[in-house]
Amino acid sequence: MSARAAAFDPFGGAYQVDPAASLRWSRDEEPVFYSPEIGYWVVTRYEDVKAVFRDNILFSPSIALEKITPVSDEATATLAKYDYAMARTLVNEDEPAHMPRRRVLMDPFTPKELVHHEPMVRRLTREYVDRFVDTGRVDLVDEMLWEVPLTVALHFLGVPEEDMDTMREYSIAHTVNTWGRPAPEEQVAVAEAVGKFWQYAGQVLEKMRQDPSGHGWMPYGIRVQKEQPDVVTDSYLHSMMMAGIVAAHETTANASANAFRLLLENRSVWEEICADPSLISGAVEECLRHSGSVAAWRRLVTADTTIGGVDIPAGSKLLIATSSANRDDRHFEGADDFDIRRENSSDHLTFGFGGHQCLGKNLARMEMQIFLEELTTRLPHLELVPDQEFTYLPNTSFRGPDHVWVQWDPAANPERRNPALLGRRHPVTIGEPSKAAVSRTVGVDAITPVADGVVRVTLSDPSGRPLPRWTPGSHVDIDLGELSRQYSLCGDPNDLSVYEIAVLEEPESRGGSRYVHRTLQVGDSLTLRGPRNHFRLDTDADRYVFVAGGIGITPILAMADHVKAIGKDYEIHYCGRDVTTMALLDRLRADHGDRLAVHSSAAGNRLDIAALLADPVAGTQIYSCGPDRLLTALDEATAHWPEDALHVEHFTSNLTTLDPANEHAFEVELRDSGLTVTVAADQTVLDALRASNIDVQSDCEEGLCGSCEVPVLDGEVDHRDVVLTKTERAQNKSIMTCCSRACGSALTLAL
Ligand code: HEM
Ligand code: FES
Numbered sequence: 226m227s228a229r230a231a232a233f234d235p236f237g238g239a240y241q242v243d244p245a246a247s248l249r250w251s252r253d254e255e256p257v258f259y260s261p262e263i264g265y266w267v268v269t270r271y272e273d274v275k276a277v278f279r280d281n282i283l284f285s286p287s288i289a290l291e292k293i294t295p296v297s298d299e300a301t302a303t304l305a306k307y308d309y310a311m312a313r314t315l316v317n318e319d320e321p322a323h324m325p326r327r328r329v330l331m332d333p334f335t336p337k338e339l340v341h342h343e344p345m346v347r348r349l350t351r352e353y354v355d356r357f358v359d360t361g362r363v364d365l366v367d368e369m370l371w372e373v374p375l376t377v378a379l380h381f382l383g384v385p386e387e388d389m390d391t392m393r394e395y396s397i398a399h400t401v402n403t404w405g406r407p408a409p410e411e412q413v414a415v416a417e418a419v420g421k422f423w424q425y426a427g428q429v430l431e432k433m434r435q436d437p438s439g440h441g442w443m444p445y446g447i448r449v450q451k452e453q454p455d456v457v458t459d460s461y462l463h464s465m466m467m468a469g470i471v472a473a474h475e476t477t478a479n480a481s482a483n484a485f486r487l488l489l490e491n492r493s494v495w496e497e498i499c500a501d502p503s504l505i506s507g508a509v510e511e512c513l514r515h516s517g518s519v520a521a522w523r524r525l526v527t528a529d530t531t532i533g534g535v536d537i538p539a540g541s542k543l544l545i546a547t548s549s550a551n552r553d554d555r556h557f558e559g560a561d562d563f564d565i566r567r568e569n570s571s572d573h574l575t576f577g578f579g580g581h582q583c584l585g586k587n588l589a590r591m592e593m594q595i596f597l598e599e600l601t602t603r604l605p606h607l608e609l610v611p612d613q614e615f616t617y618l619p620n621t622s623f624r625g626p627d628h629v630w631v632q633w634d635p636a637a638n639p640e641r642r643n644p645a646l647l648g649r650r651h652p653v654t655i656g657e658p659s660k661a662a663v664s665r666t667v668g669v670d671a672i673t674p675v676a677d678g679v680v681r682v683t684l685s686d687p688s689g690r691p692l693p694r695w696t697p698g699s700h701v702d703i704d705l706g707e708l709s710r711q712y713s714l715c716g717d718p719n720d721l722s723v724y725e726i727a728v729l730e731e732p733e734s735r736g737g738s739r740y741v742h743r744t745l746q747v748g749d750s751l752t753l754r755g756p757r758n759h760f761r762l763d764t765d766a767d768r769y770v771f772v773a774g775g776i777g778i779t780p781i782l783a784m785a786d787h788v789k790a791i792g793k794d795y796e797i798h799y800c801g802r803d804v805t806t807m808a809l810l811d812r813l814r815a816d817h818g819d820r821l822a823v824h825s826s827a828a829g830n831r832l833d834i835a836a837l838l839a840d841p842v843a844g845t846q847i848y849s850c851g852p853d854r855l856l857t858a859l860d861e862a863t864a865h866w867p868e869d870a871l872h873v874e875h876f877t878s879n880l881t882t883l884d885p886a887n888e889h890a891f892e893v894e895l896r897d898s899g900l901t902v903t904v905a906a907d908q909t910v911l912d913a914l915r916a917s918n919i920d921v922q923s924d925c926e927e928g929l930c931g932s933c934e935v936p937v938l939d940g941e942v943d944h945r946d947v948v949l950t951k952t953e954r955a956q957n958k959s960i961m962t963c964c965s966r967a968c969g970s971a972l973t974l975a976l
Contacts, residue, residue, distance in 0.1 A: 230258035233267065235521070235544070235621040244520040244624065245552035246561075252553055257535040263621070265523070265544040266537055271553035271574070273533040274545045277524055278578035279897050279975070281320055284524035286581055288542060289317040291523070297409050300416040307420025312460040314468035316581060324580060324899040325456045329449050333381075333442045334584045335918055336655040339591060341440075343653055345380050346592055349373050350599045358603055358640075362610070362632040370481045370596070370629070377592055378473035381585075382466065383441015388429050395422040396470050426466040442469065477589045479518035479625020480575070481596050484509065486629050487516050488597075489609045491563055493690070498565070499605035502598055506654035507662030509593045510570040515563050517575030520548040520624040544621060547574040558756065559694035566665045567693065568757050568932070571657050571920050579897035587655050587918060594653050602649065603640055607633045657920055660754065664704070667692070667724070669749045672741075675727060679776060679808040680742060683716075684724045684751065691721035697783035698760035698848075698874070701726070702924050704752040710737040711930055713780035713850070713874070714756060715809065718787075724753075727808045729776040754924060759931035759948065760850070760874040762787060767844030769795040772832070772859060774851020775802075778809055780874060784848055785817055796820050798837065800855065803827035838862040841870070850874040853947070860951045868952065875947035880927045880964050883909065891967040895919065895976045896938055910935075910962040910972075919976055921962055928964040935962050940972035 229250055234240065239247035248269045251258060256270040268274050277284045296304075313319075315327055332338060353369040363369075375396060379389050395418060430443065437447035443466060450457040488495045488508065498504045526541040537543075551573045552560040558567075576583035583589070600607060610630035617624060640646050654662065671683040686692055695718055700711045703726075716725030730742040745751075762784050769788050773781040778799055788795045797820055801807035804825050813821050824832040838847070838859070847870055849859050856873045863871045885907035893902045893910060904913040911933055914921050923933040928946030937960050944954045946961035953959070960974070 226259055226261070227255055230255060230267075231261060233258070233260045234262050235260075236619045240520075241617050241619055244546065244548040248546055248549040249552075252549055252555075257533040257537070260544070263544065265542045266526075266532075266535075268532055268543055268545045269549040269553075270533060271550040271556035274547060274550035274574055275578055277532065277543060277545050278522075278574065278581070281323070281580045283527055283530055284543065285319050285527050286317050286323075286524055287313070287319055288523050288525045291317075296416075297412050299409070300412040303413055303416035304420055307424050309420050309423045310460065310463075311423065311467065312464045314461065314464050315584070316468070316472065320580075325453075326461070327580070327584070328899065329453060329456055330442070330446060331584060331918070333445050334587065336587060336916065339587050339655055342377070342381060342588065343591060343595075346373075346377055346595050347599075347650070349376055349380075350592075350595050354599050354603060358638060359635045361635045362630070365485055365629045365631055366478070366482050366625075366627065370485070371478045373596070374477035374481070374589075374592055375470070375474045377477075377588070378470050381442055381473065381588060382469050383433065383439050383444045384429055385432065385439075388425075388432075391425060392422075392429065392470070395425055396467075396474065422467060423463075427463055430463055430466055472583075473585050473588070475623055475625075476518050476583075477585075477592055479623055480513060480589065481593050482625040482629050483516040483518060484512035484593060484597070485600075485631075486609070486615065486626055487512055487563060489607065489631065492608075493688075494563065494565055495601070495607075496605075498597065499601040502601065502651035503659070503661040504565055505594050505597050505601070505651070505662070506590070506658040507567075507570065508565040508597065509590055510573070510658050510662075511563065511565045511567055512593070513575045513590075514551045514557070514567070514570045514573035516624075517548060517551060517573060518625050519575050519577075519622060521546045521622050522577060523622075547577075548624070550574050558696065558699075558758070562693065564693050566663045566754070568663050568755050568924070569922060570663075571922060580899045582898070584918075586920075591653050591655065598651055602646060603638065604633050605639065606637050607631050656915055656918070657922065660924070664752045664754050666750050667753050669745060669747050669751060670723060672745065672747055676808040676810070677803075677806045678730045678742075679727055679806070681715075681725055681727050681808070682741065682745070684726070684753070685722060687750070689722075692724055693756060694718070694721065695724075695756040696758055697762050697787045698780050699756035699758040699783075700760075700780070700874075700930070701753050701755040702757070702930060703754075705737045705740045708737050709754075709925055711925065713760075713783070715779040715782050718783065727776060727779050729808070757924070757930065757932060759934075760848075760872065762848065763846055763872075764788075764791060764793075766846040767794065768842065768846075769793060770837070770845060770847045771795065771797045772800070772834075772837075772847065772849040772851070772855070773797070774800045774849075774855040775806070776808060777850030777852070777855075777874070778807070778813070780850050781848065782809055782813065785813075785820070789817065789820075796822065798822050798824060798832050800824040800832050800851070801826075834858050834862045838866065841866040843867075845870065847871045848873075857951065864952075868956075871950065871952070873950050875929070880945055883907065888966065889970075891969070892971045893967070894939075894971065894973040896973055897976055904966070909964065910960065910966065914962060914976070921976075923963050926963040928961050931961065933961055933963040934959050936975035938973040938975050941968040942966070942972065943968045 251269040257268050260267050357363045357368050384392055433444055437444045446462055498508050521544050524543045526537050528539045530537055554560045576586040610632050613630050615626040667684040668687045670685050673681045675681045695714050700713045702709050712726035714724055728738050728741045731738045771781045785797050824830050888906040890906050891904055902913045902917045904910050921933055924930045931948040942960045943966045945964040
């Protein structure tokens with residue numbers, strides 16, 4: 226055990242101040258370690274944390290709510306007095322009991338049902354803001370963020386209006402210290418509150434049973450119980466009422482408080498969302514990633530296993546640090562940066578993942594969007610009270626500031642000048658942030674011809690802010706009229722003041738490249754998303770062979786620069802019709818002259834791919850980007866190479882529009898989520914997944930960018946994308962859900 230592992234204290238300073246930052250050393254050096262302080266193994270990297278969430282059998286959730294500090298005898302006696310009998314609910318229930326229950330209870334959480342709650346959330350938020358909008362100074366937590374999520378939860382559960390005040394009172398008192406270290410005397414007070422809460426929840430439940438026709442998750446559960454009493458039992462329903470409130474309340478209150486703190490500390494970002502509410506859904510997602518309200522979650526290891534290469538014996542307890550995973554540079558580019566337009570923010574693990582993933586995630590997202598929308602509209606001049614110290618309840622898992630004091634000048638409230646403002650509303654995005662929310666505007670600084678028919682376009686942020694970090698192989702998605710086009714970044718990843726792309730005018734252009742060549746002017750603005758990298762360079766190889774065809778040189782150049790910088794062996798084969806049409810040649814000759822071989826058909830020195838790759842060389846990786854013809858030839862020429870030696874990127878799609886008359890419906894089984902979803906003939910897999918509350922990113926939606934990729938476990942895929950190589954298609958290990966379908970009647974996905 227390292228000294229740092231021995232010193233790890235999740236109740237202590239550094240973790241409490243910033244859990245993700247305090248675990249950076251672990252992500253970098255010891256991603257799975259044992260903490261003697263708490264008796265848990267701590268898992269800190271994104272891939273490992275996700276893998277743990279994925280497998281509910283090997284990693285049982287049964288300890289998710291277990292008290293870290295054992296309950297005193299006195300507190301136990303107090304609970305007994307109230308017949309307290311909290312059973313496992315969903316979040317800490319093992320299979321096979323959990324999944325059938327989750328399945329029958331999830332309908333009220335689907336996007337089509339959630340829409341009905343939007344007016345209620347807006348009304349409540351508005352009422353709370355009305356109370357303080359003219360005061361000039363307020364603690365957002367006490368005056369709004371603590372109570373609104375609780376009241377929303379009560380409405381969502383279907384608690385009758387007349388019982389709401391009592392329920393609110395008990396559950397506020399109840400703020401159970403499951404994750405903390407209450408002193409013995411506090412434990413009894415907590416037990417009293419919990420006992421009362423339990424009893425009252427039972428009474429409310431009885432009342433609902435008399436007439437279970439109402440709206441809400443509890444009446445729905447009662448109705449399901451009538452059909453399936455073994456799946457939804459009595460004790461479960463009673464526990465669900467309390468557990469549901471706790472699950473929905475503190476998590477959302479804390480997440481919202483974190484979001485306001487983060488956004489107001491990043492003033493320019495706050496101002497951006499005030500000016501453009503379409504950015505709010507992306508901002509919510511990035512706040513959940515960067516400063517989520519669940520810092521860590523727990524699992525019990527049920528059989529000897531390894532995580533991240535470390536042997537972990539059966540019976541071990543895991544603290545899976547979602548906050549750390551969310552800031553893992555291996556998954557999120559520049560993970561510590563706060564970037565509301567980050568394309569993969571929603572990959573965060575703050576809601577968990579897989580079979581137990583938070584059912585209420587889209588309700589929470591809705592609430593947070595409405596809070597932000599209301600305050601950015603009505604109090605855009607809001608600022609944090611300077612020099613306040615933010616305090617956090619010491620605990621391992623839940624994280625949010627106790628208070629967020631803000632101030633403003635009420636005389637400057639925009640609604641005083643323009644009452645019509647109050648009538649304006651921006652629609653909530655249910656689920657993944659919209660494309661608009663993750664788009665950024667960039668200005669065109671320069672358009673420079675770099676070969677016949679090729680221009681280099683230099684882009685920068687109009688307000689001079691640095692652009693997001695990127696790694697070699699990354700591309701950006703740029704909107705050009707109706708189309709979104711992918712361009713690899715080919716500049717210097719260390720210079721974030723500009724991005725550079727090179728664009729070839731294609732004779733067959735559907736408008737994208739023609740627009741860039743004929744219409745785009747210096748000083749124009751473009752809409753861009755990303756960067757995203759589905760063509761990552763494996764920096765561990767010994768040697769690299771780069772093969773570029775035509776404009777495919779763009780990602781290859783950035784890769785070659787990087788490989789040179791880290792002192793690895795490499796060679797570049799650049800193929801084109803004629804040297805005059807080959808972009809960036811001067812730069813390549815200057816920086817990679819001795820490693821560069823130029824192959825031009827006009828000069829009669831075409832690349833002999835078969836000869837180049839005749840003998841597999843251990844430790845060599847081949848990276849290629851270019852026309853399909855070239856990539857197919859490479860695929861064939863490397864058939865006898867190790868499976869993962871060839872990496873390619875395509876740049877055109879040949880997808881046709883979905884024609885329901887020629888398609889068939891099929892079932893998609895989601896192994897991690899325990900669901901089966903039907904994909905209708907007129908629907909994409911992506912559409913069907915989203916309708917079932919499963920988050921999957923997408924951008925191009927035409928099989929080009931790779932953002933919608935999902936691992937396949939079973940069933941044959943009818944691949945229609947151009948992201949996967951022939952070998953990858955044959956391996957049948959993943960599917961681009963925006964376009965590909967099932968050959969037969971079913972697929973099983975690792976989702
Ligand atoms: C489960 C976080 C809001 C209901 C979970 C889990 C986490 C979580 C980490 C466990 C996931 C796992 O084991 O994989 C959050 C956060 C929220 C939030 C960060 C707010 C930002 C809500 C809301 C509701 C809710 C508003 C209800 C209306 C649930 C339920 C489960 C759950 C029912 C159990 C699901 C199962 O085990 O099958 N949540 N939650 N949550 N959450 Fe949330
Ligand atoms: Fe781009 Fe599916 S969204 S490949």
